[in-house]
Amino acid sequence: METITNKASLSLIAIPSGGDEELFCRLYSPASTGPAPLIVLFHGFPGKQLNMDWAVRLQEIGYHVLVTSYRGSIGSPGAFRFRHVLEDATAIMEHVASPSFTEQHDVLSDQITIVGHSMGGFAGLHAFAAVPHIKHYIGISPFNFGLIGQLILDYPEHEDALRGVLSRGASFLTATDGDTLLEELKTNHASWNLLALKEELKNRSALLVTSERDETSVKALHHDLLQNAGYFEELVVDSDHNYIENREDAFVAWTKWLEQR
Numbered sequence: 213m214e215t216i217t218n219k220a221s222l223s224l225i226a227i228p229s230g231g232d233e234e235l236f237c238r239l240y241s242p243a244s245t246g247p248a249p250l251i252v253l254f255h256g257f258p259g260k261q262l263n264m265d266w267a268v269r270l271q272e273i274g275y276h277v278l279v280t281s282y283r284g285s286i287g288s289p290g291a292f293r294f295r296h297v298l299e300d301a302t303a304i305m306e307h308v309a310s311p312s313f314t315e316q317h318d319v320l321s322d323q324i325t326i327v328g329h330s331m332g333g334f335a336g337l338h339a340f341a342a343v344p345h346i347k348h349y350i351g352i353s354p355f356n357f358g359l360i361g362q363l364i365l366d367y368p369e370h371e372d373a374l375r376g377v378l379s380r381g382a383s384f385l386t387a388t389d390g391d392t393l394l395e396e397l398k399t400n401h402a403s404w405n406l407l408a409l410k411e412e413l414k415n416r417s418a419l420l421v422t423s424e425r426d427e428t429s430v431k432a433l434h435h436d437l438l439q440n441a442g443y444f445e446e447l448v449v450d451s452d453h454n455y456i457e458n459r460e461d462a463f464v465a466w467t468k469w470l471e472q473r
Contacts (some may be wrong), residue, residue: 214243214253214439214441214469217243217244217245218242218243218244218245218381218445219243219319220240220241220242220272220382221240221241222238222239222240222241223230223238223239223241223431224236224237224238224239225238225239226267227280227289227303227304227307228303228307229283229296229299229300230241230280230296230298230300230303231283231290231296231299231300231304231391232281232290233283233288233290233423234288234289235280235281235282235283235287235288235300235304236281236287236288237278237279237280237281238264238273238278238279239272239276239277239278239317239434240267240268240270240275240276240277240278240279241276241278241317241318242271242272242273242274242275242276244274244318246276246318247319247321248275248276248319249273249274249275249276249312249318249320249323249324250275250276250277250278250308250314250316250317250319250320250321250323250324250325251270251276251277251278251318251324251325251326251327251331251420252277252280252304252308252324252325252326253266253267253277253279253280253304253327253328254280254301254326254327254328254329254330254331254332254333254336254339255277255279255280255281255285255286255329255331255332255336256277256329256331256332256333256355257283257328257330257331257355257381258285258292258381258382258384258385259286259313259385260329260454261329261334261454262286263279263327264277264279264470265459266463267279269463272378273467276317276319277316278304278308278359280300280301280304280332280469281298282296282297282300282301283296283300284296284386284387284388285289285384285385285427285473289339289387290387291386291387291390291394291467292321292382292385292386292387292388293388293396294357294393294396294397294400294404295329295396295400297335297337298335298338298404300335300341301328301332301335301338301339302339302342302343304332304341305324305326305337305339305342305343305346306343308324309324309343309345309346310322310336312328316472322347323346323424324346324347325346325348325350326339326340326348326349326350326405327350327352327466328349328350328351328352328375328412329348329352329353329354330352330353330354330429330453331355331357331429331454332352332354333351333352333353333354334354334355334356334357334404334406335357336351336354336423337347337349337351337354337403337406337409337413337418338409340413340416340418341409341412341413342412343375344416345473347473348418348419348473349416349417349419350419350421350436350461350466350469350470351418351419351420351421351423351444352421352424352436352455353422353423353428353429353434353435353453353455354406354420354435355428355429355434356405356429356433356434356437357404358397358400358401358402358403358404358405358406358408359401359405359406359407359433359437360374360401361371361396361397361398361399361400361401361404361405362396362402362404362405363403364387364394364397365398365401368431370427371394373452374394374397375390375391375394377390378390378393378413378432379391379393381393396468399427400435401411403416405439407437407441407442408443409442409443412441412444413444414443415443416443417473418442418444419445419446419447419466419469419470420435420438420439420444420445420446420447421445421446421447421448421449421462421465421466422434422435422446422448422449423448423449423450423451423452423453423455424448424450425450425451425452426451426452426453427452427453428453429453433470445469446468447465447466449462449465450459456470
């Protein structure tokens with residue numbers, strides 16, 4: 213019998229958001245003779261680092277890779293809000309784990325992994341907790357927005373600095389601004405704090421990747437507290453927040469962890 217090999221491909225697809233809009237996503241599919249595992253890549257704020265080079269590498273070694281967006285970012289319609297990011301991440305994971313998606317795209321339904329960078333690590337961890345049949349979570353310098361909301365309430369003298377950071381990011385997003393995003397963080401600080409997800413993550417397969425030199429998701433604040441409060445395995449890579457330096461070392465380290473699961 214002849215073995216049919218599907219060619220590698222790249223598709224632009226629409227996926228339901230957590231609201232009324234559809235999200236624009238890119239699906240990299242590998243050359244394969246049957247169903248393959250899927251990695252969903254969630255990007256950070258506001259979308260500077262999409263990790264598409266990693267998507268191509270993962271495709272080459274046999275993974276489907278979905279590069280996502282959220283409402284109001286990277287061409288997807290709607291207003292950008294942090295609450296929409298969380299809603300969209302969960303909606304994406306529910307959709308890609310559905311039989312209609314896995315059958316259409318030749319995905320192994322029991323081999324779906326979330327890889328989230330920075331804000332994507334924040335959103336991805338909430339989605340991982342909400343969709344229990346997702347196999348693995350890899351957080352690459354996840355940024356704990358809930359904890360930052362709490363710290364701004366405790367230390368209001370830093371509010372203007374955070375507003376400035378959010379405002380600069382909002383200029384690349386749709387229908388949002390720094391004040392709106394800041395108020396979201398303060399209002400939702402308790403429910404969005406990643407430290408509150410401990411019980412939902414018990415007995416789950418999860419990895420945190422960090423760097424001592426991360427200037428944004430500072431290790432002592434965003435990584436160490438989460439590591440100590442949860443059930444994570446850990447990798448430390450010598451790099452910057454966007455993993456531009458030592459990018460190959462980071463990729464090899466977390467993909468090796470995944471392949472050993």
